[in-house]
Amino acid sequence: MEIIFNELIDSYLATNVGTVKNFLSQALSAHLVNNISTLYAGDKLLAAGTGNKRLVNHDKLIRSDKIYWLDRIHNDVHENDFFDLMDRFVSHLNSSCYAGITGYEFHYTLYEKGSFYKRHIDNFKQNGTRAFSMIIYLNTEVDGGALRIYQGNGSQDISPDAGKSVFFKSTELEHEVLVTQLPRMSITGWLKVG
Ligand SMILES: O=C(O)CCC(=O)C(=O)O
Numbered sequence: 001m002e003i004i005f006n007e008l009i010d011s012y013l014a015t016n017v018g019t020v021k022n023f024l025s026q027a028l029s030a031h032l033v034n035n036i037s038t039l040y041a042g043d044k045l046l047a048a049g050t051g052n053k054r055l056v057n058h059d060k061l062i063r064s065d066k067i068y069w070l071d072r073i074h075n076d077v078h079e080n081d082f083f084d085l086m087d088r089f090v091s092h093l094n095s096s097c098y099a100g101i102t103g104y105e106f107h108y109t110l111y112e113k114g115s116f117y118k119r120h121i122d123n124f125k126q127n128g129t130r131a132f133s134m135i136i137y138l139n140t141e142v143d144g145g146a147l148r149i150y151q152g153n154g155s156q157d158i159s160p161d162a163g164k165s166v167f168f169k170s171t172e173l174e175h176e177v178l179v180t181q182l183p184r185m186s187i188t189g190w191l192k193v194g
């Protein structure tokens with residue numbers, strides 16, 4: 001696993017946008033898809049907000065994804081496998097890069113067909129503790145729904161394929177999710193400082 005962690009960190013250091021395939025095994029990815037499907041069927045997924053938690057704004061013109069926060073308290077074996085993996089990644093990041101990460105938060109995300117998230121930044125420097133954004137994709141079939149990341153005068157599109165992880169600084173890079181033509185599933189989260 002450390003080889004995959006290093007691949008993600010090295011590509012982040014080289015280009016400001018880390019990506020790696022196979023961050024999640026196919027098996028874990030499939031279990032997490034199953035969890036999202038169960039949550040969706042049980043009407044547990046909530047419209048995502050924008051802004052900070054005090055001022056949640058359900059603006060469908062900005063984003064139309066649905067979310068559910070992961071928590072060890074759920075005692076779900078696959079969710080806990082995911083957290084175990086993230087614990088290993090965070091301790092690797094802290095020991096190899098002195099990143100000083102002290103916590104994290106992750107939610108399941110479902111973009112139904114036709115959904116998107118307009119160009120935004122995840123955290124403004126003045127407030128908030130989100131240091132790094134991390135998205136792990138779960139779709140075995142993809143149609144649209146690329147993550148477009150803006151840097152300098154250009155942009156790059158990342159296809160949200162199962163098992164792939166993307167990692168970038170939350171305070172620096174503007175990005176958007178293009179309209180997806182198929183349900184698009186992922187785990188989205190932030191590594192936090194302070
Ligand atoms: O799912 C993605 O590719 C990006 C999601 C995102 O930008 C966010 O939730 O802040």
Ligand SMILES: [Fe+2]
Pocket residue numbers: 120121122133175
């Ligand atoms: Fe974002």
